């Protein structure tokens with residue numbers, strides 16, 4: 001029955017985590033998967049989340065099914081978090097938000113929905129992008145192409161080439177964009193570049209699909225929603241999948257959402273109905289605890305304020321680690337440019353290291369990066385940053 005099945009090569013990110021866990025060297029450092037660790041190398045449990053959970057427990061409550069679209073409080077809070085409270089699109093009921101199983105669940109529901117309702121469209125992703133984007137959209141039956149994005153020569157953006165490519169796409173092409181903290185490169189569009197992109201999206205009638213997995217890790221919670229708000233202010237129709245895995249440190253709870261900002265309330269209603277049907281066909285309805293948790297942290301004023309402070313602390317610690325690694329590398333390899341560590345934003349940096357260098361770093365120094373050279377800066381700490389710099393410097397010297 002199953003002899004013909006092809007062996008699974010493994011996921012490029014989760015496979016590195018498994019190798020790290022199997023490594024017996026006590027000084028090993030995990031800079032692979034996009035997870036925030038604190039200064040002690042622990043996965044933090046945020047006090048705001050802990051208190052929200054205590055309140056949920058104290059309230060008791062049966063554990064019935066959520067509706068297909070998820071918890072109503074969670075959905076309303078997510079729309080406000082993304083667009084800003086009182087946004088005209090929310091007031092006009094033009095936003096269809098569903099709670100999803102992480103933002104991966106949201107991306108997948110959106111992909112299946114779009115394959116049904118825009119069957120002739122192709123998907124365009126940045127070169128490079130999160131490995132799973134391509135698999136996910138191909139899994140929904142799309143042809144997935146890439147648009148120019150990262151410039152390996154400068155460590156910046158190939159913005160003119162990106163615009164030229166998007167200008168040449170057929171109407172209704174789906175353009176996947178990272179709203180902030182680009183994964184894997186850490187290179188984002190500036191506000192001016194988003195403003196230059198918007199007319200192209202509008203004139204070419206493209207459908208932007210934003211992935212917002214690292215909100216709060218760039219410049220701030222509201223600041224990192226700039227792209228979402230700019231597209232909404234410009235009156236574009238678009239999708240956005242967002243995650244709380246990193247911003248609330250609730251990876252395994254699968255807290256995420258998918259929102260469609262539509263031209264009219266009637267369209268949003270149609271989209272919501274078909275998103276519900278899509279959910280029903282995949283996993284029926286999302287998890288009740290995840291929905292309540294997000295609704296509580298975002299919706300109760302004291303918890304919300306506390307959470308925003310906690311996100312700021314995580315963001316600032318990462319910025320400090322970027323600076324520390326930068327300085328440690330410059331001290332070891334003077335004359336070499338490590339400015340990318342300071343200019344790239346969020347959890348990730350693209351180090352430009354080759355697959356062979358990444359392998360040597362792992363074999364000889366027990367420092368784990370993704371094969372593409374992507375480093376999760378959030379795995380650095382005062383305790384390991386000098387060691388990581390030693391390893392990188394040794395490998396980069398050749």
Ligand code: LMR
Nearest residue numbers: 013032033034035130183
């Ligand atoms: C990552 O890119 O490392 C994270 O988004 C985790 C994942 O699911 O790949």
